[in-house]
Amino acid sequence: MYSGIHADINGQPRNITMRIKQIAYTIIAILTLMQVKVMAQNMKTIDVNPDKLIAAIQLEMWGVFFEDINMGADGGIYAELIKNRSFEFYKPLMGWKHKGDKYQEGDLLVLNRKDSKEKNPRYLRVTSRGSKREDLNLTNEGFRGIGVKKGLTYDFSVFYKQRGPQVKIHVELIDSTGKVIGAGELNDLNNDNNWNKGSVSFKADETVLKAKFRMWFEGPGQIDLDMISLFPQDTWKNRKGGLRADMVQMLADMKPGFVRFPGGCIVEGHDLSTRYQWKKTVGPLEDRELVVNRWNTEFAHRLTPDYFQTFGLGFFEYFQMAEDIGAEALPILNCGMACQYNTAELVELDDLGPYIQDALDLIEFANGSIETPWGKVRADMGHPEPFHLKKLGIGNENWGPQYLERLALFTTALKAKHPEIKLVASSGTDPVGERFDLLNNALRKANTDIIDEHYYRSPKWFLENANRYDNYDRSGSKVFAGEYAAHSAGVTKGNKSNLECALAEAAFMTGLERNAAVVNMASYAPLFAHADGWQWTPDLIWVDNLNVYGTPSYYVQKLYSLNKGTNVISILADNKVISGQDSVYASAVVDQATKEMIVKVVNVSNEEKAYAINVQGGKKLAAKGLLTILNSANLDAENSFENAINITPKENKLSVKGNRIPLRLKPYSFTIVRVGLK
Ligand code: AHR
16 A cells, blocks of 8 residues: 555656666666776786696596595495304304294304315304294394395395205395395205305395394204305496495596505504405405404594404405596505504514515506416406506505615515506605604605605694695605595594585695696595494595485595696796685696696685686687586585585586686685686
């Protein structure tokens, strides 16, 4: 009724309203123009010159670091669902429970045949006295439960030996109420008193995050069991007994330049007996000798007594995975030293021969012809073609003169036989300090090919050190930023994988990219963490039994890798590298193959910034480009299983006029401008 006060006066009110509107629009337009003008005046200029190629970027520049920590391999990417499948854990029945009305003392026995099967000595002898599930059954809890998908087929297999009356094996998946959600039977088992392999596949009718596996026996009779195994069929490339496809896909999506494996501290072991020995991880699964995982008892706040390395993901599988995702394989070997935070055991220099031989044999395993002993092992495992190994790490995070002595022996032997293989050496645990200086100076003096630097530091440190490599010597050893992550709190104090950390890493990485002349490779660490089985935070990718999500840091890593380019180019503001002035960090590359310029800019402040990229040199920009932004108003923002895409990059088309690209850098943002060059 009162919506227009002049509504009833001869059509006049309409005109007056329109007039007011016109005036208002004019005022808004003038204000907008003034704002644009002010912004244009305040816009800072970033000068980029695609003609000024500063350094080539290595194909393998941005890679991934894989370690079996946080249940990354066993219970993680290695898709085996049965925990302690061969009864070799310290407690042979860890993960298993039995029940049964007809069970009598001695009906389940753990036997040891050490003399005939040294690497996998234990097995389980089952005496079955009944014919029903209730008479005797065995349940396996899986690694924090078993992830089961409705409609998916599961492959069960077992090594068995029986004599006398036949025992029939029933296998099933059950939910938390005990309801059967998938079942199979093993009939017609051999009765020949030899070890045989039996298998059966069956479909699941329901999706359950934490199911259990149960087997029961139709007797009477006695049967010996070993390597009790259950795999989903939807593995990576559908390989039998393979890797979790969703987890490998996360890596493949990053298009990493290399995969560093198998660690990390598990290379060193708690003591020398638990160090990583690659030869024990190849060949038939049942002969791969299990070792306790050194993260099992490392942190009192996250004890993981059921954490062992079964090596179903062994060196062959690591090489194969790297090859599958188009990455270079970068193995790291033990150098005759156990973890210096633990026992710090050393191999005497005179006894280092077998360790060095392991390194030489690894090169043969990876690259040797199938006529060579280790090349034949590779071929017998299904890969006659070489894996094209180019680099090898000697020692993980070792330090001190004792490391240098051992490294020197390795280097002499390896360079004599394989000068084509580049060696990666450790610079210890920290990026500064006496330990670092001792190693860094000695390694540079020895002209070591590549020096592995590690930094787990606060976001502030990453920002303050974004120019760390600006003055590094370009002519000598190259740098591998082999393990790094911004830590919001401390490994044992609830670190977060939040945007603040991711932006600090992105800012720091502008410095890595700008200095690609000396920094040849980089990888965030650690890679994977299981929500119910982790020891260390933050991590790049989180998983549970069925799901996977990337942290904001994952998207930063992925954006760098997918926007790697081929050559670093000059990018300056006020004639200076852009490394923290005005809370902004920037780097730029060109991709000579796709003929594009890629500019990366990080704004770590809570204010929007107005910048304009001014493209110098003789090249013209294409009219259309791509703008990718990772940002949030909340520095604490994280991704989660419930909201996996909370912080993910958003892409927008970019219209380009002339050689100037205006940019509004959002608060707390990582922005990538990608545009063609003519
Ligand atoms: O990435 C976690 C651990 O950090 C690695 O195992 C070790 O190399 C470093 O101390």
